[in-house]
Amino acid sequence: YDPQYGDHPPYPPDYQEVNRAFDEMKQAFAGLCDRTVLIDFTLEEDGYTPVFYGLEALRDTLADLLPEAEARAIYQLLDEDATQQLGNLYRDVGRRYLLAFSIMAATLAAVPLPFATMPVLTTLQVSMVTLLGQLYGQRLTPSQAGGVVSAIAGGFLAQAVGRELIKFIPVFGSVIAASWAAAYTWALGEGACVYFGDLMGGKKPDPDKIQSVMKEAFQTAKERFKGIKKAG
Numbered sequence: 363y364d365p366q367y368g369d370h371p372p373y374p375p376d377y378q379e380v381n382r383a384f385d386e387m388k389q390a391f392a393g394l395c396d397r398t399v400l401i402d403f404t405l406e407e408d409g410y411t412p413v414f415y416g417l418e419a420l421r422d423t424l425a426d427l428l429p430e431a432e433a434r435a436i437y438q439l440l441d442e443d444a445t446q447q448l449g450n451l452y453r454d455v456g457r458r459y460l461l462a463f464s465i466m467a468a469t470l471a472a473v474p475l476p477f478a479t480m481p482v483l484t485t486l487q488v489s490m491v492t493l494l495g496q497l498y499g500q501r502l503t504p505s506q507a508g509g510v511v512s513a514i515a516g517g518f519l520a521q522a523v524g525r526e527l528i529k530f531i532p533v534f535g536s537v538i539a540a541s542w543a544a545a546y547t548w549a550l551g552e553g554a555c556v557y558f559g560d561l562m563g564g565k566k567p568d569p570d571k572i573q574s575v576m577k578e579a580f581q582t583a584k585e586r587f588k589g590i591k592k593a594g
Contacts, residue, residue, distance in 0.1 A: 370415045374400055397423050407566055414564075449563070453555045456494050460551035463490040464544040468587060471543030487511060487547055491554045498558035514553045514572050545583035552579035 371377075380400070388398050401416035463486060470483055492507040502510065553576040560567040 370402065370410050370412065373416060373419060396427055399423050403564070405566060449559045452498060452559060452562075453552075456497055456551065456555045459490060459493055459497075460548050463487070463551065464547045464583070464587065467547040468540040468544035471539045483543060483547075484508075484511075487550055490547065490551055494551060494554045495558055498555075498562050500558055500561060510554065510557060511550065514557055514567075514569070514576070515550065541584065541587045544587035545580050548583040548587075549576040549580035552576060 375381075384398070384400060391398070399416060399419050401414075401420055402410075403414050403417075404410045405413070467483055467486055470486065488504055488507045488511055491510050492502050492504065495502040495507060495510070553572045556572050556575050557567045
């Protein structure tokens with residue numbers, strides 16, 4: 363764009379340089395495609411509005427060219443409300459993993475030996491994040507999944523040490539550690555779902571948003587898993 367413009371212009375853009383380049387591309391691909399559309403899909407941090415410039419034109423063009431059923435699917439996928447519903451669906455499926463891994467984490471954390479279970483719990487949580495990544499179409503190595511855990515865990519890591527120190531309190535300490543581990547694992551999974559959901563939607567993961575989701579999920583999960591060792 364012309365340097366004097368700091369944002370996307372009204373669609374379609376009406377710049378001589380852009381129009382000339384677009385005309386040349388249409389001529390170059392003549393006979394190879396049915397329609398051409400100008401788009402500019404930027405990142406949120408680039409500061410352009412809208413982020414997906416030309417999205418509506420692309421959607422409408424695809425709808426014109428595709429059979430009715432496929433066109434309806436395109437509209438649904440590119441509709442903001444439908445995208446939100448799709449994200450909720452992925453998270454609901456992901457929560458099936460969260461429950462199983464949270465219970466396993468509580469079982470491990472109930473071992474009354476301070477710091478003995480931390481490596482195993484970490485491995486368990488990395489495995490959970492790896493599976494959640496696969497659900498969202500992200501293939502991660504254990505090392506990459508560990509990096510995701512470190513990136514989204516934030517201040518919860520310090521609390522993990524506190525959880526282990528609590529085990530020095532006979533009996534009662536193990537109960538607290540078990541419920542804390544279950545709640546933390548659940549919150550970590552919720553944060554991972556937000557992280558992978560942003561990536562799937564073409565957005566840059568927002569650390570503040572992830573931390574907010576984790577804190578809320580942690581508080582809810584603490585009540586849910588309170589006294590889990592006693593119940594077992």
